[in-house]
Amino acid sequence: MAATGDxxxxxxxxxxxxxxxxxDVLANDQVDLSLLAGExxxxxxxxxxxxxxxxxxxYGLSIPxxxxxxxDGQPVHIASPKDAINAGIGMxxxxxxxxxxxxxxxxxxxxxxxxxxxxxxxxxxxxQESADRFGLHVDPDRxxxxxxVGEQQRVEILxxxxxxxRVLILDEPTAVLTPQEIRALFSTLDxxxxxxxxxxxxxxxxxxxxxxxxxxxxxxxxxxxxxxxxEEVDAAGLASWMVGRPGExxxxxxxxxxxxxxxxxxxxxxxxxxxxxxxxxxTFAVAAGEILGVAGVSGNGQTELxxxxxxxxxxxxxxxxxxxxxxxxxGPSRVVAAGVGRIPEDRHEALVGDMSVAYxxxxxxxxxxxxRGILDRSRIRESALALIDRFSIKAAPDDLIWTLSGGNIQKxxxxxxxxxxxxxxxxxxxxxxxxxxxxxxxxxxLLAMRTKGAAIVLISEDLDELLELSDRLIVFxxxxxxxxxxxxxxxxxxxxxxMAGHTEVA
Amino acid sequence: xxxxxxxxTTAGLILLGTxxxxxxxxxxxxxxxxxxxxxxxxxxLTSRYSALEVLVSSIPLILxxxxxxxxxxxxxxxIGAEGQLLMGAVAGAGIGMIxxxxxxxxxxxxxxxxGAAAGALWALAPALLRVKLGVDEVVxxxxxxxxxxxxxxxxLNGPWKNPETGFPESERIAESAQFxxxxxxxxxxxxxxxxxxxxxxxxxxxxxxxAGLRIRAIGTGPKAAQFAGINVGRTLLxxxxxxxxxxGIAGASEVSGIQFRLTSGLxxxxxxxxxxxATLGVLAMPTVVLAALLLGDLxxxxxxxxxxxxxxxQLGDVIQATVLLVTVGVLAYRxxxxxTGAQEVSEVEAIEAVDTS
Numbered sequence: 001m002a003a004t005g006d007x008x009x010x011x012x013x014x015x016x017x018x019x020x021x022x023x024d025v026l027a028n029d030q031v032d033l034s035l036l037a038g039e040x041x042x043x044x045x046x047x048x049x050x051x052x053x054x055x056x057x058x059y060g061l062s063i064p065x066x067x068x069x070x071x072d073g074q075p076v077h078i079a080s081p082k083d084a085i086n087a088g089i090g091m092x093x094x095x096x097x098x099x100x101x102x103x104x105x106x107x108x109x110x111x112x113x114x115x116x117x118x119x120x121x122x123x124x125x126x127x128q129e130s131a132d133r134f135g136l137h138v139d140p141d142r143x144x145x146x147x148x149v150g151e152q153q154r155v156e157i158l159x160x161x162x163x164x165x166r167v168l169i170l171d172e173p174t175a176v177l178t179p180q181e182i183r184a185l186f187s188t189l190d191x192x193x194x195x196x197x198x199x200x201x202x203x204x205x206x207x208x209x210x211x212x213x214x215x216x217x218x219x220x221x222x223x224x225x226x227x228x229x230x231e232e233v234d235a236a237g238l239a240s241w242m243v244g245r246p247g248e249x250x251x252x253x254x255x256x257x258x259x260x261x262x263x264x265x266x267x268x269x270x271x272x273x274x275x276x277x278x279x280x281x282x283t284f285a286v287a288a289g290e291i292l293g294v295a296g297v298s299g300n301g302q303t304e305l306x307x308x309x310x311x312x313x314x315x316x317x318x319x320x321x322x323x324x325x326x327x328x329x330x331g332p333s334r335v336v337a338a339g340v341g342r343i344p345e346d347r348h349e350a351l352v353g354d355m356s357v358a359y360x361x362x363x364x365x366x367x368x369x370x371x372r373g374i375l376d377r378s379r380i381r382e383s384a385l386a387l388i389d390r391f392s393i394k395a396a397p398d399d400l401i402w403t404l405s406g407g408n409i410q411k412x413x414x415x416x417x418x419x420x421x422x423x424x425x426x427x428x429x430x431x432x433x434x435x436x437x438x439x440x441x442x443x444x445x446l447l448a449m450r451t452k453g454a455a456i457v458l459i460s461e462d463l464d465e466l467l468e469l470s471d472r473l474i475v476f477x478x479x480x481x482x483x484x485x486x487x488x489x490x491x492x493x494x495x496x497x498x499m500a501g502h503t504e505v506a
Numbered sequence: 507x508x509x510x511x512x513x514x515t516t517a518g519l520i521l522l523g524t525x526x527x528x529x530x531x532x533x534x535x536x537x538x539x540x541x542x543x544x545x546x547x548x549x550x551l552t553s554r555y556s557a558l559e560v561l562v563s564s565i566p567l568i569l570x571x572x573x574x575x576x577x578x579x580x581x582x583x584x585i586g587a588e589g590q591l592l593m594g595a596v597a598g599a600g601i602g603m604i605x606x607x608x609x610x611x612x613x614x615x616x617x618x619x620x621g622a623a624a625g626a627l628w629a630l631a632p633a634l635l636r637v638k639l640g641v642d643e644v645v646x647x648x649x650x651x652x653x654x655x656x657x658x659x660x661x662l663n664g665p666w667k668n669p670e671t672g673f674p675e676s677e678r679i680a681e682s683a684q685f686x687x688x689x690x691x692x693x694x695x696x697x698x699x700x701x702x703x704x705x706x707x708x709x710x711x712x713x714x715x716x717a718g719l720r721i722r723a724i725g726t727g728p729k730a731a732q733f734a735g736i737n738v739g740r741t742l743l744x745x746x747x748x749x750x751x752x753x754g755i756a757g758a759s760e761v762s763g764i765q766f767r768l769t770s771g772l773x774x775x776x777x778x779x780x781x782x783x784a785t786l787g788v789l790a791m792p793t794v795v796l797a798a799l800l801l802g803d804l805x806x807x808x809x810x811x812x813x814x815x816x817x818x819x820q821l822g823d824v825i826q827a828t829v830l831l832v833t834v835g836v837l838a839y840r841x842x843x844x845x846t847g848a849q850e851v852s853e854v855e856a857i858e859a860v861d862t863s
Contacts, residue, residue, distance in 0.1 A: 332734065375715060
């Protein structure tokens, strides 16, 4: 499918040795990336691997600490999106920058009116022409508010074309589309490629990357781990590159002594964003003293599974029994009352940023720290001090949550949940964005809960973490369990192949 | 406590900013800005009668300020205190006109409860629309304000038109429905104590009770509050109705304490000024009361400044509006300023949030 010519053409854009540091984290570490005319270049990596940072740098939203960007072989300084647009670089983010109350044409010329007189005709012509040439069908006079998500995305692409971009960055463009819209997008991208444009395609979805891209660059922990022609690799290989090889030997873990089954999930289904099926007919059980890891490339239903188990999303079918109590479809308070502790993937959705550490620690159990509806403030303070001490949280009881570091915020959340000694624990991405020390701490606390006899569901995109902590693994693919693996016998190639959608006959 | 020092600094900045912005206009009107501010703010406090008048004119502002601040704390943007106040006034006047020579101790509580019920009722539809259907309450609560005023006007030109004078005002309410005067030879009435009591109760509920903690949680982190098992819809509904009830009491209090009848000019925008009071008082009840007193002072001062300095008394409104704008500006600036420090640290997380969404 490579549409590049035979000669090794000068890349349109070349990123050389780009580095970017945020605090302690090296988001990009000497990253090289070249984009050729007439190619679709896949950029792959787990969350936090540095893809978005790299693209923000290319589009002028972030300034690199080191390295250079060359356009047509000449070094250029890109300090703002305006510079990027002038250099012929366009970007379509996941969150569209469109004005809902304006028409398609008005949105397209917005930001590039080039003088006092609006060139609406030229924009309308472009819309018409692009519809024929690239299959970007959208009515130029419709209001944005009336368009579907897929159509809005087309408007974003048209905007980039109107600005005469030669490089188009698409950040997870298929995440918000229906299967039909994805087909249409792919045919558009094929035609844009044929016209000589360089397209950066960021995605988690391996089959799409395999189908669409000419070359693919895999990032992991801020570094390029592989950059190859897509033909030279398969989906399972990509998956294993994304999750990497074991860095250090896993922490020694005692043997599982599973007790009685505490959490039983049967035939569970749920809808996700856009009301599309996200979890389909999933059945599993977790025993006391056992950690069940849920693996999968992100966007395959793990987020929705965690939300359903946490009482934040209603399932469409199936049952969830925690300690014998049916909690499917119940709200958070019932779920907590049934002995389920919950640590969601976005900690900011579980803690009130503008409220103190002490109050956040008791927010799920206000009845226990109050008498006749009046808060027992000294008791709240004392218990906060005790938890701050026990979980070594670097904060005072009265500090507001948003003033804390990510690691300490996660510790507050852990403290709130673990002090209840829940019989079931639903944990999502518990160490995402944490430094090494905090990561170790969180993992050891989870293992301690396992020793105490909790049944733990651990959802993570970090395969090392899953292998280190889990007793058993289930692999999610398109909302279904693609395979079940004993963690002790797990091998990465097999997991990679399951994550890429090769279902095993159980 | 640093929190109070911060608040004091904020208040100082607001007053300074307001002075700097309004001084040129005062000079245009031909007065010395310092003298004018002395007249606006200081002179009302120099005589016994005018000092008590300051308290009188702060009564509706305390009530609407508390009403609005409570709603805002829950993240419910009630812009409808004006309409809720008017409906409270209608109910209070209605009771007052039929009360006859019943006992005061019976009639006055009924007047207050009727005002509260009418205000809550007027707040009900926008609250339900918001909680059940997600309709933006800013628009619905605000649009009900002119409707309430039209109802008042319709009553006064129709069934409640004064039969003796033919003026569009209701008959005088019964003696038994009139609030007692707290200080002899003044207009300071029971409404002042009611206002302080309600401010005290709301302060206690917000800062010391489970219900208050829930209200604050849904106001600043609705998603996290829901995650923690708080029933966001029910809490919002309760707050919206309570806010309406307090504004309704403000209306009943103006009828029973000042006007003794329903008039269409009963409220000079007290509901809207309540938003200024709540914002100026940074949504905390003790400071809301102080803000109401300050604006009461300004109201009384604006009247006398007009007479003494020959400046238009509308300058009082100009200053009040400027105070609001400067307050909003200063608060936004201080919040932004404080937050930038933390944002540097969490930028990686912010990026990851973009990454996952």
